[in-house]
Amino acid sequence: MEVDYKNLGLKVGLEIHQQLNTKRKLFCNCPTTIRDDKPDGEIRRILRTSQSEMGEIDKAALIESKKGKTFIYQYYNDTTCLVELDEEPPHPPSEEAIKTALQVSCLMNMNIVDEIHTMRKIVIDGSNTSGFQRTMFISNDGYIETEYGKVGITSLCLEEDACRKIEDGKDYIIYRLDRLGIPLLEITTEPDITSPKMGKEAARRIGMILRATGKVKRGLGTIRQDVNISIKNGARIEVKGVQNLDLIEKIIENEVIRQINLLEIAGALKERDAKIVDNIIDITELLKNTKSKVIKNALKKKNGKIKAVLLKGFGGLVGKEIQPGRRLGTELSDRAKVIAGVGGLFHTDELPNYGITQEEVNMLKEYVKEQLKTEITEKDAIVLVADEEHKVDRALNAIIERAQEAIKGVPEETRKALENGNTSYLRPLPGSARMYPETDIPAIKINKKVIEDIKNNLPEMPEEKLERFMKEYNLNKDLAEIMVMSHRVELFEKLCKKYKDKNIKPTLIATTLEGTLREIKREGYNVDVLTERHFNEVFDGLSNKKMSKEAVIEVLKGFAEYPEKDLNEILEIKGLKSLSKEEVEDIITDIINQNIDIVKSKGMGAMGMLMGRCMAVLRGKADGKLINSILKDKLTNMQ
Template sequence: MDYEKLGLKVGLEIHQQLNTERKLFCHCPTILRDDEPDGEILRILRPTLSEVGEIDRAALLEARKGKKFLYQYYNDSTCLVELDEEPPHEPSEEALKIALEVALLMNMKPVDLAYVMRKIVIDGSNTSGFQRTIFLARDGYVETEDGKVRIESLCLEEDAARKVEEREGIVVYNLDRLGIPLVEISTAPDIKSPKMAKDVAKRIGEILRATGKVKRGIGTIRQDINISIKDGARVEIKGVSELNLIDKVVEYEVLRQVNLLKIRDELKSRGAYVIEEIYDVTDLFKECKSRIIKRAIERGGKVKAIILKKFSGLVGKEIQPGRRLGTEFSDRAKVIAGVGGIFHTDELPNYGITDEDVKKLRERLKAEEEDTIIIVADEEEKAIKALEAVIERAKEAIEGVPEETRRALDDGTTSYLRPLPGAARMYPETDIPPIYITEELINEIKSNLPELPEEKVERFIKEYKLSEELAKKMVLSYYVDLFEELCKEFKNIKPTLIAKTLEETLKEIRREGYNIENIKESHLRELFKALSEGKLAKEGIPEVLKGFCEMPEKEIDEILEIKGLKGLSREEVEKIIEEIIKENIEVVKEKKEKALGMLMGRAMAKLRGKADGKMVNEILRSKIKEFI
């Protein structure tokens, strides 16, 4: 697609957890738990008027769902702040400094006085019904190969509670994640293509990792993407967790908006409109073979229907891969009313609904072939609520592209989440005084700014003699700081071997199915210490790492013993090599030095992990000369 002609504008909001000792507004640790919680509390959240006397439309929608929220807590790692039973404590100074460091690395201007704001969120992800956020810096930029992209703002805020499961009418959250500090970085809508969106996110991610003070792993960084095209609308897509998905999400959203505009034009040319009356057609479906409809009626539910005049053929039209306009209608019904889905005549007969069923339905409603009928079978209140949502979405289809917040799916497509929030969601936090950002603090941070990734790559090539490719991998690695520490501690080990172990060997054994999450930094230090002291040959590194994956509680000496990798002395290696030469003496006498390759293979089969390959080669060459 010609993105310039389409007037594509993209802005990113990047949320990154900070690796601090305590949470943002209390002194609880920033750890996630997988053990049983100590207790749980049940809450219902309701929207309130903002400072301007309005209720935010996104909050209002959440309240209408009527859900209850169950919060799991721990006595030793969550407190009354997370439970909203105690006012917040002073913000974490450590988190504040990290956030300001990130801001300065992106050429931003910190504020002099920072105010804590409340952002209304009543989807249950925060016990208080709002998220606390601190606006810290503005007017920065990052450089990309497509030019500068402005960074409009950087905020320091608390992460949300972790969703565990959803039961009938109850959403269960764990409070371990609630309050972990994160930075929210918002770009201007300067991004003009899907590839540029991915490149900008990658660049910001590199700057964040350069600090060495952000958390790593799945769920620690999340990207929200704001996308619009000419004649379309601004749509916010939440929760893109994979960098490699960003360009596809942008591409698919542009495709969706282009197709919705084509549908709009077709609907207008037909003179399409929506009849707002909801009809009860339960009696027509009493003998219907559809299991969904049969089950709904047996449970005392109703079958309700609406007519979309002159929509025929367009509700079933694909707008994203595998998603149609009818999917958009279904999303609204599911989110707002909690029904399982909808039926529409563009896809019938199907699902046990016959031609005869459709014919009777059209006759009852006096609907023409050019009309689309939408059907919902569920509890009467839910069915009506679902069809009211479909009516609203169908009206929006006639107008074009609705502004809304959508959820990113694993394949790059999106689904409806809620209306786009408005300004009515923000108001001041009354429990925390303003924070003074002094010139002395900024100067202190400026004097200790870390290297940017490209500077570190250049240094790694010069100082550690890494290849450019390996240097780039290492700079972006979770283990970058450990790499430098190990290089300084074990000067007799080549930095290239340390880097390849951390960046390549670990990934190789993970692909083999080993759980490398069991490997701690202490294990890696033990590994390289054993290597440095000659207890282990470099060929044994993969097996030792596998041993730590399987038996993380064991010491390295135990792993070496179990794996049969205890290093041999030179005398022991010489003895084994002499035996190998004697076993193959005829070949040695015939081929002389040319037998080295064959002998080396047989020697390493016996000595791999127990002796250094270089030493084995050296001894072999010497011993061959003795025997010939």
């Protein structure tokens, strides 16, 4: 679909959430380590809603509480503490995290507050044990430059990250406390983004600024983007959890298409004078003998029922596609799944199907007609849900509400990003009154001298670093771009300085830290265990002739398998101890003698074949250039 984003009045704003790589968590002394081993214990809690001082209950919180889920929090005795369990007041915030937040604020031309106050932001999904997230407002009113124009930065906050979701069950969610409390920067832009490409570029630029500090975590889940999207006559939609930068563009494109199609459907529904008959009709007896496996399995449950609602004027529109592979019926189904936990729904736009016959559809329409005393035409739709009775009733009420919203147009809501660039319903947009003062943490005054020192020592931006890497280290542009964006960039520069006069070229260091590690990671090796010590040993080994360049891959594999061992032990395990020149000459002579007939007939023409056989024996034990030189000399002398 060709889309004119300007005429549609597209407005997009971003919320970037970036974990910081600090020595401690934001409000306690626990490390910012994510763990995969078995936790030491767990606690259980449930969510209860309460009225505000104005007697109101947040709509999003109310819907979450109706799900009736138990929240299970897993903890570790040595890397989580009572602060994460909400059994102890927060400690003073991390100075390292605050300094990084101030640094990013300066890089984005923002106005920094004179005094930092900590606030409590309500959390409704159980992802924080306290029911709120501590947030510090650091700066506002800044901007970044992109190739498509300037994008305003509304605010920058420093906050604690949420728990990590491990499992989402039928009536419970398991969270792990290892991620809770990791310092997180929340950067919010103005809705200045007017195209999908501009959205991606703005996110990329903010990411580059964050990485320039050298204080951000890297890897999947360490940066998350929320995208707020609206068009003229549509609604603001908040898309949560876009982890892939390349997905931002597709998310915006697909959401615009979704809103266009929903507006078209709303127009058609108004023309038909569509309305929802909110009577829920029990059709269990009518379809109790159906061959449909889904319905039969649902009716086997305790208090299993199948019920229906009539959507007047919705016929043919429930099955209308609004995004690739998603229809208005999918929107209704999403709402029913989230609110009631049912598996899905049937609707007459797609029946007969799924084991339901045409005869049963005819019976259904006739029965609904009798029960509601109304005519049913092809322009009407009937929606069916089968499950435990309390779930069915809750699901159909949610479907009625969503159908009523469809008549009006596009409902404001929070949606979840899907891997294919589509989105699905998550919850209503939360209320605006979500921030309350944190009484356990005193205000922090910002010293002007600290700000001046930060401004005078801002980190080098990626584009400046790229030019320097190409000139100073003689890297080609492609390798320089990879290295600039690498989370090992500081290690790269440290190694380059250390081995500058030891015949280890920066190109070899860069390809080792990026290309070689990527290669062995693809083979299943855990490269995350490799530390600066391992790379120092590798390059020491090369400069001291303990090993050859060809041995680097196998040595790093060895370190990944046995991170506690030193280079000599790895060389011994892998059989890669460097041979003397005399030993290499003897092995090459043996190989020539084993192939002497070919050498006599081809002379120097046998060079390629012999080089392959020499490398098969000597790879990792001698330098390739040395092997080539010795072999060439020996063949020349035999002419």
